[in-house]
Amino acid sequence: MKTIVMLAGLAAVLAFGTACFQMFSSESKVEACAGLSGQALIDCENRRAE
């Protein structure tokens, strides 16, 4: 039981870490914005979303 709880906890930490990495990663999913970062990336993605 203890092992299962530990494994579940570890999995949760890993999932959380991955989600945070994805969320804060500056890498754009939009091809046209690849290589931009900061405000330029935000502006580019907004223009593409329009």
Added chain:
Amino acid sequence: MPSRKAIGKVGARVTVIVTAIAVVLAAGSARAACTVVDPAHAAWSTILARWVDDGRVDYAGLQRDGQPALSAYLGTLSGACGADYEKWTRAERLAFWINAYNAFTVRLILDHYPIASIRKIGWLPGAAFRERFIPMPGLKGEVISLNDIEHATLRSAFREPRIHFALVCAARSCPPLRSEAYRSADLEAQLDDQGRRFLGDGSRNRVDSERKTLYLSSIFQWFRGDFESTGVSLASYVGRYLGPEVGDFAVRFLDYDWQLNDHNGGTSR
């Protein structure tokens, strides 16, 4: 009823505030002005053709006679802005960042020349690659480093392992600096040619057919994952340039020569 003096004071303050707003707006519009980046990077080609020979750079000559041309070219790169960038093709973006990396590396060396190695710049190992000296306000919103171009931009956004045949970190074991700029129209051929030149140069990579062993540049050790992310082993990847028979060879890595890629033989400083 407010006195004339009070009205005058308020008027002066309004004038100051309006002037400040105008200055801020003017600065903003100045920032928004974009330079037009030549997709052929002809200015960089002119510099490379004159001061690069067989991968070695005549830093002394470039420092003496080429600084205005280099500064002008770097200025056009720094002036690029996002609205234009997103209209570029993938090849245009790749060529831009590769040329930017190589040109700003030359700038950094000239700022410290004469110098024996890029590793002599800064106190800590690799400091030169972390130094923020590359203004990219329109594309990055800040001043960035060579590492930012290589790792945070080229490697993460483009996933093109052949960039490692093209990025020249001013060391003798780096791939050779071409005597021409990377151009979007020729990029595929240029990157493949770089791969052939780099892997075919016995001072950087060797094949021991008798022992079935590849002696590869440390670049392949540092960025092995990038090459293998194409779905093949490292030996198979280099087999595209060295011949498919090396695909099952063992792999060893060579030491890296960090001496400056100076045409004049470098300096002891």
